[in-house]
């Protein structure tokens with residue numbers, strides 16, 4: 001680094017969690033959400049309600065607090081989880097990153113803000129492509145730090161290209177800001193001469209999403225154990241559960257340990273964590289509630305005010321995992337059973353929201369859900385409904401995952417199906433924030449049951465209404481079902497638990 005001028009730190013990233021079984025993610029999806037280049041990035045960082053990834057905001061904030069630095073904004077894209085990225089658009093974004101970085105050389109350091117579970121229609125490791133491109137351009141001696149979602153799938157290529165990788169440690173992800181700050185601290189140490197020693201071990205376990213909570217369960221125990229190994233030498237332990245539905249050869253629970261000294265301490269710590277993870281791998285088996293039992297509970301709770309209310313998570317149709325947010329199994333069963341005091345949110349059906357908007361408040365009509373039939377899981381459901389309330393879908397997240405983030409759910413309608421109130425939206429979004437229901441005038445505290453299209457992030461948003469004992473994870477069909485044996489995986493390294501039951505892991509010598 002030049003002795004007299006502040007270090008120039010390049011910032012770039014392309015964040016997508018790809019479900020190989022979901023529809024292709026396109027340029028339009030990024031343009032709808034976040035796709036900023038050059039100075040646009042700095043403008044957003046300085047704005048009152050930024051749309052940039054939270055960890056990037058944390059990174060910049062910490063750099064500002066700790067050092068003189070010159071941010072060199074390259075390109076940042078972020079989108080809701082979806083299918084494989086259209087290869088043409090990936091190539092376009094990749095080329096844009098590359099040419100902008102080349103034009104900014106020399107830089108003193110690079111921060112890569114990626115998710116880690118992206119695939120394209122033709123490539124199983126586009127995150128690795130980005131990491132390797134950065135390393136090739138900046139050369140071996142310029143520090144490169146990356147943050148990843150704990151659902152990222154890690155390749156050796158990614159680990160080799162970066163000097164340090166910092167992954168989220170909480171699920172729901174409420175530590176994104178903290179991990180961005182941590183990455184900044186690591187980068188500053190590297191600018192002072194630190195060259196981390198990094199160990200990487202991947203296990204033949206693809207944990208179903210519902211087994212990756214960090215409040216309790218096998219993953220919580222493993223993350224906690226990993227943190228006990230941090231000392232003056234080992235400075236970061238990242239354990240990534242990964243995202244099974246990406247269906248890649250690099251899938252598998254990944255352990256990345258970084259130490260200050262190259263004395264084998266990182267490798268020893270990684271080995272200890274791997275041994276413990278493997279000893280407990282059978283715990284990564286999902287336990288769900290059948291639809292019949294869930295409906296029975298909702299009806300019982302609706303009939304008896306003394307029973308605590310419940311929240312049903314439609315874990316198999318989670319937009320945050322690539323689901324369409326429009327499957328009807330739960331709502332249909334509750335309607336048939338005559339359930340009372342139920343709120344369902346948020347159903348992604350632009351055509352229905354548009355029709356309700358055209359009919360106007362108070363209109364009574366036959367609501368047809370999924371008239372366009374999106375995919376094999378989004379079947380048609382028809383019910384008599386009243387339009388209770390209409391809105392444009394603009395809101396700011398209130399609690400948890402989306403807290404403080406500006407969101408747009410598109411034209412939104414609250415429909416009353418008689419005993420069941422449904423919030424219908426137009427931009428596919430995970431129901432992780434109570435604000436999505438409250439903006440329609442709904443009183444969540446008064447409901448007997450709430451149904452959310454979310455796998456786990458709803459927990460951090462709705463925890464003021466529902467404790468862990470009031471959560472019911474429902475086993476319905478869908479693109480994000482935790483029952484992995486229902487998927488036709490083609491590229492996972494096999495055998496892998498729990499897709500396969502008979503798996504051995506020989507600890508490397």
Ligand SMILES: [Zn+2]
Pocket residue numbers: 149150151173
């Ligand atoms: Zn995640």
